[in-house]
Amino acid sequence: xxxxxxxxxxxxxxxxxxxxxxxxxxxxxxxxxxxxxxxxxxxxxxxxxxxxxxxxxxxxxxxxxxxxxxxxxxxxxxxxxxxxxxxxxxxxxxxxxxxxxxxxxxxxxxxxxxxxxxxxxxxxxxxxxxxxxxxxxxxxxxxxxxxxxxxxxxxxxxxxxxxxxxxxxxxxxxxxxxxxxxxxxxxxxxxxxxxxxxxxxxxxxxxxxxxxxx
Amino acid sequence: xxxxxxxxxxxxxxxxxxxxxxxxxxxxxxxxxxxxxxxxxxxxxxxxxxxxxxxxxxxxxxxxxxxxxxxxxxxxxxxxxxxxxxxxxxxxxxxxxxxxxxx
Amino acid sequence: xxxxxxxxxxxxxxxxxxxxxxxxxxxxxxxxxxxxxxxxxxxxxxxxxxxxxxxxxxxxxxxxxxxxxxxxxxxxxxxxxxxxxxxxxxxxxxxxxxxxxxx
Numbered sequence: 213x214x215x216x217x218x219x220x221x222x223x224x225x226x227x228x229x230x231x232x233x234x235x236x237x238x239x240x241x242x243x244x245x246x247x248x249x250x251x252x253x254x255x256x257x258x259x260x261x262x263x264x265x266x267x268x269x270x271x272x273x274x275x276x277x278x279x280x281x282x283x284x285x286x287x288x289x290x291x292x293x294x295x296x297x298x299x300x301x302x303x304x305x306x307x308x309x310x311x312x313x314x315x316x317x318x319x320x321x322x323x324x325x326x327x328x329x330x331x332x333x334x335x336x337x338x339x340x341x342x343x344x345x346x347x348x349x350x351x352x353x354x355x356x357x358x359x360x361x362x363x364x365x366x367x368x369x370x371x372x373x374x375x376x377x378x379x380x381x382x383x384x385x386x387x388x389x390x391x392x393x394x395x396x397x398x399x400x401x402x403x404x405x406x407x408x409x410x411x412x413x414x415x416x417x418x419x420x421x422x423x424x425x426x
Numbered sequence: 427x428x429x430x431x432x433x434x435x436x437x438x439x440x441x442x443x444x445x446x447x448x449x450x451x452x453x454x455x456x457x458x459x460x461x462x463x464x465x466x467x468x469x470x471x472x473x474x475x476x477x478x479x480x481x482x483x484x485x486x487x488x489x490x491x492x493x494x495x496x497x498x499x500x501x502x503x504x505x506x507x508x509x510x511x512x513x514x515x516x517x518x519x520x521x522x523x524x525x526x527x528x529x
Numbered sequence: 530x531x532x533x534x535x536x537x538x539x540x541x542x543x544x545x546x547x548x549x550x551x552x553x554x555x556x557x558x559x560x561x562x563x564x565x566x567x568x569x570x571x572x573x574x575x576x577x578x579x580x581x582x583x584x585x586x587x588x589x590x591x592x593x594x595x596x597x598x599x600x601x602x603x604x605x606x607x608x609x610x611x612x613x614x615x616x617x618x619x620x621x622x623x624x625x626x627x628x629x630x631x632x
Contacts, residue, residue: 238627240620241595242554247619248602249561251611258564266560267553314474316497331460331537333577334593343559345548349593355541358462361502362511367544377514380502382537384458385495385520386477452530456578461531462538484578486571486608506538 273342275413277308278390281340282416283408286395299390303340311339313388318381320394320421325372327365327418328381328389329357335383337390341413348417358382368419391418398424435476435492439523444470446498447529448521456484459525463517467529468500471518479522494523533585555594561601575604 238246252258284306285292295302299315315337318326330336331354336344347353357364361378365371372378381389393415399407414420440446450465458480473496478489502515509515551559565571579600580588588596605611 238623239595241591241598243620243623243627244602244616245554245558245561245598246623247616248598248605248611249557250623251615251619252561252565252605255610257568257570257610258561262564263557263560266563267556270556270559316474329537331462332458332535333580343551345546346593347544347546347548350544350547351536351589352541352544355536355539356544358460358517359506359538360510361515364544368546374512377512377516378502379515380517382460382517382519384460385474385480385522387474387495387497387520456574456581457532457535460537461535480574480577483572483574486575489574 270343273339275341275411275416276408278337278341278413278416279408279411280306280404281308281390282392282411283404285392286399286407287404292392295392309339311337311388313337313339313386315340315390316381316387317390317392318379319392320418322394323375324377324379325365325370325418325421326379326381326391327357327361328383328391329354330383331355331358332384335388337388340388340390341416345413365419368414370420391416393422396422396424433490433492436494436523438473438476438494440470440473440494440496440526440528442470442472445529446470446496446526448498449525449527451525456481459521460519463500463505463519463521464525466500466505468498468519471497471499474520477522479524495520496523496526497521498526532581533588534581558594558598558601562597565601565605570610571601571604571608575607576600579603579607 249263253260281295281303285295291302291305294305295317296319299317300310303315304310320326334344334349336348338344353364358380361380362372365378383389393411395407396410399410410422410424412420412422415422445467446469447467448459448463448465473494476492476494479493480489482489497518498521499516499518501513502511502517503509503513505517562573562576566573576597580596583591583596583599591599602611602616606613606616
């Protein structure tokens, strides 16, 4: 995974190659974070423990959680129906967090492919998949995915023929989206663990599809 | 504050399948109706529920009464003049009721 | 007029599929937002509104979590949770402490 500082522009630029926390110098905004946190703790608005616990919760979330949901939906039709109708309740059935937002699950089919974007900011089902990748929050993805989704998908290596309908979802308000990819051929008889191992984060955003050969 | 009257949601006016037009407006403030869809016509895909208005929440106001929120489906070829893709391609966007009119 | 953050449909460049492992300070910024909104001290809508108001050059040159911490600070000032004076003095203390190697 390449180091990148998450800047919004699309042009290459030099960057230190070390993570800021390991560096001797704090940036202005890192100092601001420390200052705000310390002020809030001093004022009793929150505690250092609470911040630490929240970071731990964040670290425990990852796309593997979403992959479990997909694998279960592929193998259990009743779960899949519940996931499509009442997404958050289905998450709870798997022991996952219900989450603070309503989860809308959009299903890929043989002739339909879904892709999710938040043009206005970076809305993403974080409680389920963890933090989104930088590119999802980038100017280029946010600008182009709604207007030329097929070109965007081709850049990700997904070239869809015209007889597959592309549905874009712009996550503008209180919903959060999960793409339920289609189960690929060649996975018959696989266990849920095997199935979830081929469901990547990019499949659940909609810029990739799972492949039986990894 | 009376719980029922001041916090009850605005009633939903639209149903799945209704044709709606997104109001055109150029106004400052925190708005969750993207510029690119204003003035366009689509079809209600579903009622998502009713939520506090983000335009008000952005200024630390309550945003109540809650506004119905819909997913509205648009045909891409109708939204973009030079759309390169299938005429069946769609874009679904969550839009608050006060931005929608019957079409 | 279209706001700088409201970029859906604008021409742009090839997507660099970059990502980075989030640094601890970034995760703490994220945690601050989660905790502050759970405590009713600010909303994600205020966060967004203040990010949107940053100004195009700053918006483009700041990183994602730099925009967040700037916006969180601004929101807390607007809400009266902290003052500009407190924040400025505390940042200066942090800087001094860090230079001395104690932070």
